[in-house]
Amino acid sequence: MKLLILTQYYPPEIGAPQNRLHELAVRLKNKNIHVEVLTALPNYPKMEVFEDYKRKQKRQEYIEGISVHRSWIYVSKSKRILSRLLNYFSFVWSSYWKGRKLGEFDFLLVESPPLFLGYSAMALSRKLNAKLIFNVSDLWPESAEKLGLVTNRHLLNLAYRLEHKCYAKASLITGQTQGIVDDIKGRFPDKKVTWLPNGVDVSFYDPSKIGESDFRLKNDFKPNDIIFFYGGILGYAQGLEIIIEVANQLEDYPNAQFVIQGAGPEKEKLQILSEKYRLKNVHFLEPVKKSKMPSILKAVDIAVIPLKNLDLFRGAIPSKIFEALAMKKPLLLGVDGEAKKHFIDRAKAGRFYKPEDTESMKAQIIFMLENKTELEEMGVNAREYVSEVFDRNKIAGGLFDTLQNM
Helix, strand or coil: CEEEEECCCCCCCCCHHHHHHHHHHHHHHCCCCEEEEEEECCCCCCCCCCHHHCCCCCCEEEECCEEEEEECCCCCCCCCHHHHHHHHHHHHHHHHHHHCCCCCCCEEEEEECCCCHHHHHHHHHHHCCCEEEEEECCCCCHHHHHCCCCCCHHHHHHHHHHHHHHHHHCCEEEECCHHHHHHHHHHCCCCCEEECCCCECCCCCCHHHCCCCCHHHHCCCCCCCEEEEEECCCCCCCCCHHHHHHHCCCCCCCCEEEEEECCCCCHHHHHHHHHHHCCCCEEEECCCCHHHHHHHHHHCCEEEEECCCCHHHHHCCCCHHHHHHHCCCCEEEECCCHHHHHHHHHCCCEEECCCCCHHHHHHHHHHHHHCHHHHHHHHHHHHHHHHHHCEHHHHHHHHHHHHHCC
């Protein structure tokens, strides 16, 4: 059985889709599926091609036994819509011309977004005689429209037509959350749609295997500090300004410290807001490689998971949740819907606050600061739940069974 994964984002880039797809590829390879990846020159999140890949090096390489083919992509730091479209469509074009030379495959799994990669995926599935699997990690363009990121009606109509065509051509549609699966099933009742969630390598994120962390010492935290940690993309959808606003209201709790680690378009804005309030309890740190995350998570106390208060996000499960739970860290969760149902209602692995509600978030932070003994119990619940429901080995096994029956 041969599978080609088509994605714009892949290691050595750092990020949720990069990690998720690579972990899936490795596990399918271990089940004797021949897996190859067709992706772009790595450039995310700084929108600059990595130094080792600039002069036509590493256009074909092996990462943990996975053959990775890379094609050209237009990269610009500009946030203009034209630059973003050139970024997407340059890889659509180059991936097709690179991919058509790779030989035949049984399946082609394409990651969306970016939705426009569906053009290349549909053409390649025909050329390579492969059944198309359309993997949806975000309901684009619906999310882009509701977030106000794309307002051009012509472009939105084009995207909605493309979405419909991609689903219609797919032999299998996979959704990252149950909310995505239910949405697509509702609109395309005749299509085969299955849940292919994100998850976690519970053997890698295992606090019992991690030695003493120097994270607190390196960043000058005191032994009695309670560290609320956000690690990930600093984007618009996350609504991270709520952390700054609440941190500004906790002068009576000097041991409450907030770490915001990552990069993204909202970082400068967040830093300016923190400087405006002259906050000493908010700390901005640069993103790190995946290998560093277990040690960092072991050192912090609570994982903060915020999103904007939009109906769109009721089906969202931010990927950063899984690693934190596997490391026995309770959640301060500001995501209603599917995430709350899994990790608060069922797992009892944290506390929920109403998204974008500063008073609600503040109340839950104070509860956690004043009820430290409950944090340990939440952490135990957390690891038990993700080990049962979101273990990457079990997820890959489910997809393997599905492919065998197609």
